[in-house]
Amino acid sequence: MVADNxxxxxxxxxxxxPGVVALNDVTIEVAKGEVHALVGENGAGKSTLIKxxxxxxxxxxxxxxxxxxxxSSMTPKLSKENGIAVIYxxxxxxxxxxxxxxxxxxxxxxxxxxxxxxxxxxASKEIFEQLDIDIEPNELVKxxxxxxxxxxxxxxxxxxxxxxxxxxxxxxPLTKSEVERMFAMVDKLKSAGVTIIYISHRLDxxxxxxxxITIMRDGEKIKTLNTAETDVNMLVSLMVGxxxxxTYPARMPCIKDEVLLEVNNLYGNGLTDVSFQIRxxxxxxxxxxxxxxxxxxAELIFGVKPKTRGQxxxxxxxxxxKTPREAINHGIVLVPEDRKRQGAxxxxxxxxxxxxxxxEKISFCSVINKNKERxxxxxxxxxxxxxxxxxxxxxxxxxxxxxxxxILGKWLASNPDLIILDEPTRGIDVGAKYExxxxxxxxxxxxxxxxxxxxxxxxxxxxxxxxxxxxxxRITGIIARQEFNQELIMSYASIVKGKE
Amino acid sequence: MKFVAGLKKYGIFAVxxxxxxxxxxxxxxxxxxxNLFNVARQISMLGIAAVGMAFVLLLGGIDxxxxxxxxxxNIVAAWxxxxxxxxxxxxxxxxxxMSASIGFINGWIIANIKxxxxxxxxxxxxxxxxxAYIICGGLPIFGFPKAFTVLGQGYIGLxxxxxxxxxxxxVIGSFILxxxxxxxxxxxxxxxxxAANLSGINVKRVKYLxxxxxxxxxxxxxxxxxxxxxSGQALAGKGFEFDVLTAVVLGGxxxxxxxxxxxxxxxxxxxxxVLSNGLVLLNVSQYVQMVTKGLVLLLAxxxxxxxxxxxxxx
Numbered sequence: 001m002v003a004d005n006x007x008x009x010x011x012x013x014x015x016x017x018p019g020v021v022a023l024n025d026v027t028i029e030v031a032k033g034e035v036h037a038l039v040g041e042n043g044a045g046k047s048t049l050i051k052x053x054x055x056x057x058x059x060x061x062x063x064x065x066x067x068x069x070x071x072s073s074m075t076p077k078l079s080k081e082n083g084i085a086v087i088y089x090x091x092x093x094x095x096x097x098x099x100x101x102x103x104x105x106x107x108x109x110x111x112x113x114x115x116x117x118x119x120x121x122x123a124s125k126e127i128f129e130q131l132d133i134d135i136e137p138n139e140l141v142k143x144x145x146x147x148x149x150x151x152x153x154x155x156x157x158x159x160x161x162x163x164x165x166x167x168x169x170x171x172x173p174l175t176k177s178e179v180e181r182m183f184a185m186v187d188k189l190k191s192a193g194v195t196i197i198y199i200s201h202r203l204d205x206x207x208x209x210x211x212x213i214t215i216m217r218d219g220e221k222i223k224t225l226n227t228a229e230t231d232v233n234m235l236v237s238l239m240v241g242x243x244x245x246x247t248y249p250a251r252m253p254c255i256k257d258e259v260l261l262e263v264n265n266l267y268g269n270g271l272t273d274v275s276f277q278i279r280x281x282x283x284x285x286x287x288x289x290x291x292x293x294x295x296x297x298a299e300l301i302f303g304v305k306p307k308t309r310g311q312x313x314x315x316x317x318x319x320x321x322k323t324p325r326e327a328i329n330h331g332i333v334l335v336p337e338d339r340k341r342q343g344a345x346x347x348x349x350x351x352x353x354x355x356x357x358x359x360e361k362i363s364f365c366s367v368i369n370k371n372k373e374r375x376x377x378x379x380x381x382x383x384x385x386x387x388x389x390x391x392x393x394x395x396x397x398x399x400x401x402x403x404x405x406x407i408l409g410k411w412l413a414s415n416p417d418l419i420i421l422d423e424p425t426r427g428i429d430v431g432a433k434y435e436x437x438x439x440x441x442x443x444x445x446x447x448x449x450x451x452x453x454x455x456x457x458x459x460x461x462x463x464x465x466x467x468x469x470x471x472x473x474r475i476t477g478i479i480a481r482q483e484f485n486q487e488l489i490m491s492y493a494s495i496v497k498g499k500e
Numbered sequence: 501m502k503f504v505a506g507l508k509k510y511g512i513f514a515v516x517x518x519x520x521x522x523x524x525x526x527x528x529x530x531x532x533x534x535n536l537f538n539v540a541r542q543i544s545m546l547g548i549a550a551v552g553m554a555f556v557l558l559l560g561g562i563d564x565x566x567x568x569x570x571x572x573x574n575i576v577a578a579w580x581x582x583x584x585x586x587x588x589x590x591x592x593x594x595x596x597x598m599s600a601s602i603g604f605i606n607g608w609i610i611a612n613i614k615x616x617x618x619x620x621x622x623x624x625x626x627x628x629x630x631x632a633y634i635i636c637g638g639l640p641i642f643g644f645p646k647a648f649t650v651l652g653q654g655y656i657g658l659x660x661x662x663x664x665x666x667x668x669x670x671v672i673g674s675f676i677l678x679x680x681x682x683x684x685x686x687x688x689x690x691x692x693x694x695a696a697n698l699s700g701i702n703v704k705r706v707k708y709l710x711x712x713x714x715x716x717x718x719x720x721x722x723x724x725x726x727x728x729x730x731s732g733q734a735l736a737g738k739g740f741e742f743d744v745l746t747a748v749v750l751g752g753x754x755x756x757x758x759x760x761x762x763x764x765x766x767x768x769x770x771x772x773x774v775l776s777n778g779l780v781l782l783n784v785s786q787y788v789q790m791v792t793k794g795l796v797l798l799l800a801x802x803x804x805x806x807x808x809x810x811x812x813x814x
Contacts (some may be wrong), residue, residue, distance in 0.1 A: 002600075028568055091704050203746070304697075304698070311590035323697075323700075323702065324697060324698055324700050325697070325700040328700040334698065336698055341513060341692070341694060341695070342694050342695050342698050343695060343698070344695065345688055345692050345695050345696065345699070346686075346691070347687075347691040347692075347758050347759060348687060348688065348691060351685075352684065352688075356684075356688060356696075356699045356700075356701070357700045359684055359685075360681050363680070363681045366680045366681060366682065367679050367680055368679060368680065368681050368684065410699065414700075427609065
């Protein structure tokens with residue numbers, strides 16, 4: 001590609017924070033009209049790099065060149081004027097306003113002092129037509145699904161005549177069909193001459209969309225490749241800096257005859273007639289689209305929500321936990337899907353997090369036995385290889401993978417029989433994922449039983465002994481390991497029977 | 501940022517020292533033993549109630565009913581002793597049981613009906629004050645047995661008994677937060693209620709306990725106050741919650757819940773005590789004092805919120 005074709009050039013960007021080099025002499029060129037993917041593990045410097053383009057971060061040195069002109073001190077305002085727009089994971093939308101009002105937020109079309117709603121609706125319609133999307137501009141944004149809200153964000157960028165659209169993990173909150181629609185829109189924008197910088201952990205998307213891929217690691221640019229000249233293995237090894245021999249670690253066969261959990265005709269929390277069994281030592285995967293009822297099932301078993309009908313038989317006895325505490329006492333624990341909101345106590349230290357579920361057990365007359373607490377925290381810190389200077393570290397300061405390990409540590413300390421993992425590796429980088437997989441294997445090898453809910457097809461196929469597929473609150477398929485295949489799972493997951 | 505963090509850690513003691521220096525220079529009557537004992541006695545009620553408020557704030561809540569609980573405890577204990585001839589110890593115990601029950605009811609409503617603590621305790625504040633007026637008809641009740649006044653006016657050695665009670669309550673408060681599992685639960689629920697629940701903590705029970713303790717500690721403050729003033733007044737605790745809240749927030753307990761320590765609350769209580777005493781010594785008018793108090797709380801909360809804002813942007 002020739003240099004004058006470059007719409008965005010970042011040259012020798014250096015950005016340091018106290019103790020960390022966030023960007024080390026990074027040079028990247030983005031050609032006009034291409035989809036340029038940015039990949040790398042968490043902490044590789046992708047976000048910081050994006051922030052230098054939007055003016056949110058001022059680099060220590062280096063040049064930002066837009067359309068051949070250097071912008072010496074980028075600010076958010078200048079960035080906008082230069083046609084750069086970002087779709088963040090969290091949207092900047094006002095739920096109580098209509099779609100059209102959101103698109104023209106802060107730039108309302110007016111007749112004198114009066115807002116010209118009609119003109120805004122017309123202009124919005126035009127944009128949606130252009131994108132080949134059907135949204136009613138008068139609808140309130142809060143009534144839209146996450147996928148459509150994202151489209152409104154994109155429409156906002158289009159209405160601002162964005163030339164460079166940066167998308168940060170755009171597929172993370174979307175369902176499968178919404179992802180497809182987003183892809184189609186990306187294609188449309190591209191053919192309209194918009195340049196797209198696409199950041200994602202999901203490599204299959206990268207290969208579907210990108211013309212070129214830039215790999216980053218530890219604040220440095222490793223390489224920019226043409227998509228046609230690379231493959232997943234090469235990408236992964238460049239990202240982590242090593243060859244991953246196998247993506248999923250092997251484990252010893254450890255399934256026992258004992259049926260640990262039996263669920264019969266369970267109803268409630270959006271579920272309809274769910275029945276299954278799981279043996280001790282098994283990893284049972286739950287697949288399905290978002291909203292299929294997987295998390296809801298976990299909530300019933302863990303006592304977060306009440307069942308309305310049906311039986312839960314655990315270790316041969318019928319149970320009906322009404323609170324998480326009751327479930328924990330039976331030996332059932334849950335690692336929830338939203339690590340930061342539901343899982344970890346971010347402002348409390350590692351020690352306090354690990355001991356949280358067993359505090360009453362290690363207390364005498366209400367007084368915590370602190371030696372015992374430290375001992376337990378140390379033990380799981382070592383066993384789970386939590387990377388930290390010491391156990392007094394606040395959990396907020398840990399990486400996602402280590403936070404997840406702390407939550408696992410909390411549950412292992414309570415010595416459970418059944419561990420339910422809801423999206424255990426979401427938002428965790430490739431290397432840390434592998435470690436989590438190894439830990440899951442260790443769990444079942446030591447006689448524990450695992451239910452794993454995951455939206456990542458590869459992960460659930462790689463780790464499970466059996467997969468149960470849910471759709472609209474019902475079980476639509478149970479698949480044994482030797483019959484695993486992606487198409488089968490997808491077809492079960494899209495079975496729609498309609499609600500009763 | 502480092503400066504702000506440092507200020508948060510030790511700044512409170514620096515502010516206290518600064519106030520002491522200012523008032524010592526400005527008034528000859530300030531830095532003399534008799535006045536310092538006076539300050540200590542004055543702050544003891546504040547300190548006792550502050551421990552309860554600190555727990556509530558840790559939980560991410562607030563208890564505006566503290567002042568009215570003090571008033572009601574005053575009136576009820578006085579009424580029992582004077583009008584019903586109840587033994588002082590029994591009267592005090594009945595009043596304390598009542599204050600703890602009021603706290604429990606606050607906690608129950610907040611936990612089960614999920615009403616904002618601000619509204620629940622604001623309603624309690626008005627209701628309880630009304631009840632106190634209904635009981636006493638707005639008139640003071642006095643004429644207690646002599647033995648009762650020891651609690652508020654007596655000394656052990658050189659130290660006033662209210663001060664000793666305050667120190668005991670501080671020690672208990674610190675013990676609960678640092679040593680017991682339920683103290684740890686206060687932090688857990690305050691920093692993330694949902695995660696605490698999913699970790700097997702009975703969040704409702706924690707709320708009952710915290711509001712009950714807040715009521716109980718306010719009750720103790722009320723009994724000490726009654727013994728000291730020797731007369732049950734319908735205005736006894738009026739506006740008290742404001743000073744308590746200011747002291748606790750000055751002491752670095754976050755209004756957003758989840759963080760705070762009793763040792764710093766002690767400093768916050770001392771600042772309020774020194775400030776009130778100093779302003780009186782300097783003949784500052786009562787209205788100017790009100791303005792000052794309002795500004796101090798505004799500053800303290802503002803500082804806390806700036807902290808949070810910076811943290812979330814870090």
